[in-house]
Amino acid sequence: MSAGAAPGGALVLFTRDLRVRDHAALASAVREHDRVLAAFVLDRELLSGSCGAPNRLAFLIDCLEDLERSLAERGTHLVVRRGDVVQETMRLVEEHRLVAIHMSDDPTPYARSRHARLARACAGARVALRAHPGITVVAPGALTPAGGDHYRVFTPYWRAWSGLPRGPLLRAPHRIAGPSVLGAGTIPCAAALNPAAPSPQLQRGGENAGREQLGRWLRGGLERYEERHDALPEQGTSRLSAYLHFGCLSPRSVLERARTHGGAGSAAFARQLCWRDFHHQVLAARPQLPSVDYRPRGDRWRRSTRQADAWRAGQTGYPIVDAGMRQLTAEGFMHNRARLIVASFLTKTMYQDWRLGAAHFASLLIDADVADNVGNWQWVAGTGNDTRPNRVLNPLRQAKRFDPHGDYVRRYVPELAGVGGAAVHEPWRLGSAQRRGLGYPEPIVEHEAAARAARAPRG
Template sequence: MRTSICLFTRDLRVHDNPVLQHAARADRVIPLFVLDEAVLRGPFTRPNRTAFLLDCLRDLRTSLGELGGGLVVRTGTPATEVAGLADEVGATEVHVAADVSAYAQAREDSLREALRTRECALHVHDAVVTAHPPGDLVPGGKDHFAVFTPYFRRWAAAPMRRVAAMPEALRMPRLRTGKLPAREELCPGELSPELPTGGESAGRQLARQWFADGIAEYESGHDDLAGDATSRLSPYLHFGCVSPVELVDRAGNSEPERAFVRQLAWRDFHHQVLAARPASSHRDYRPRGDRWREDPEAFRAWCDGRTGVPLVDAGMRQLAAEGWMHNRARMITACFLAKTLHLDWRLGAQHFLDLLVDGDIANNNMNWQWMAGTGTDTRPNRVLNPVRQAERYDPTGEYIRRYVPELRSLPAKALHDPRRIDPADLDRLGYPAPIVDVDAANAQFRADRGQP
């Protein structure tokens, strides 16, 4: 009797999951998730993502139960727990999704080594976390694409795997499944008050609504901060509650749908960069000789949404409230930290990871490098002026009023440009004066980079 282990990592779904599909072909299958002690002790485990993860695991356990199986939960080192379970049930194969971070690659190596002497094969499945495997699309003579446009042309032309069928039923031996701990046991701390609900059920419902009612406005409205015409699927993609392959397969060929698919390709792009250059999670991909300032007070003001620049503060307060931020606001707040305040992008990347439900190393840190001008951006010295950005992407000031309510009574022109606000009004409203002269600071950044 052939017994397999389906090791879930960032693929917490039963639909379009090649890992589960292949594992379920055995006579018996054990779905397994390991609460990795090394991850739980590390800087990546934060309250918002932990709460979302537990939602995902509860939902996955229910879905597997409906197929006749269940979810075994263990706590420890993945290689040790998988090897121990393989010995316990006599498993001859383990299935897991490929992933790109240095830690994920080390985990795969440890699994392979632990199973090598047990006559238990490790099967690593591509195109589960991403739509295309990171190493499949490479330019001639190189190990990855460093520029998005040629990568996207190759990505769009390459055949994608078919959507995997969900198993009709699972046959699982009797064994202790283990209970899911409370969030406070894993990661105590305060949650953002408006977190989304995690899990495949919530993610698929959101995707259905998006394709039915939202995507038609995406191309024209995705930068509209107040309109929020985005899918909000990123947390569900991060945890693998929805499949990027299934999303691409479901999208049609209209202009809005193509624009949405392009964003999925950006996600793959950053994953293939990180897969080829794991150190770029914390080292400059393209060093520019920056000497970052040290200013703890300015950094704290940025984190708290108290910079005195309304659009920047609105974005940071949305992050604190929801564990999520509009992509245009992410770009503006990141540019402000790295290029206006000239503080190290790694500080901002870690703060985002502390709060973002969708925060992963590939998209978060590579996007931060892109905005800091140390990553793959072909125009590394570009600066997003928050005044111009507010006028263009929040013309009525609705987004700023939503997240900076003390300024709700002010006209849009004042919300766009804090220089238009009387200092006496700032005191009355309890809002800080700008901590920096934006134009002067941006000019200094350009001068430091040798740009007139």
């Protein structure tokens, strides 16, 4: 506690900000209070939805264990509770006679309703509730265009965002004086929360793993980001999305380190971080975005269980689409270019509802994030912020451009591993005997005809 700090302890409620560095809520609590209790609630409501999906749980548990180690080095522990987040938080406040709760502000609809419920409980208990920035670089709502409550188009947002001055990063507290937390509550293993197995090749979670990944990225990837970020077979992107989603890294610190590093890739990379903020500010202004078209266009989506199932399983007969979908299953991750291709295939070629695709992504992606997921799905489907809503990606042209030698496809579609070079993108051109031997499906639709039919006006 610094000189002049208020007596009485505070609770820092961690949510998806699982770090000790550049953490405004933690830094303020330590500065302003003589005792700080760090807590995380395994929220029953979130765990029953896609947040309880095995990949995200496995990553989350890594994050909590890492956070506990960081807190232990600073003299305290992470108290972990399970149940209703408001009840469990208020119980801790009461048990430890705390006077304030500090947490990160979060624009998702669920986080806002959680905050409103906590605010009511705090008002009744005479406890101060403080929300701090930290989920994005620029807080949603901090930038607005003249006459609007949010930016609808990215480029003007990017210009305004790039010009904002940024405050200094916050150091991790050296020492955290906490109340005695006997019975802190152990961190369960992921399987105890959801027995379903996670994807076989998951990234490891936590602030320290995130810092290592960031270090590797700055040393070996950022420089060539602009030219390589769309190349499917390469490790040309940062793989930081899950660390950003769970708040293992503060987005401000990632931006700062990328800028300090400089080089040609730095601006292109900053632009992607800005896209993240952009979608968050749209969601904050339009909380119905996860279910309602941002720009309705009267779509009457087709419903084909057969096509949707084939898409999910990576069995559409389009190797580039199937490779993306199988990367998702194997790693809980998919390259951004592949996300664009598979999403366009679902919504523009097969003309299936984007909500179906967003739900499948949410069930498997470690980085699944309401704002980024539905913002991007709507963008691709033409119902969102794309200024060219009629754009349709041709899977074959995309494949030849972004996986010119077919290496990405061969990596994820073992049936095609023996087909050399770019021929792997068009198995339908192989001789019929060879095709039969592959055990790979025929194309489920013919792209051009299907996409044309989807665009045709219906009476």
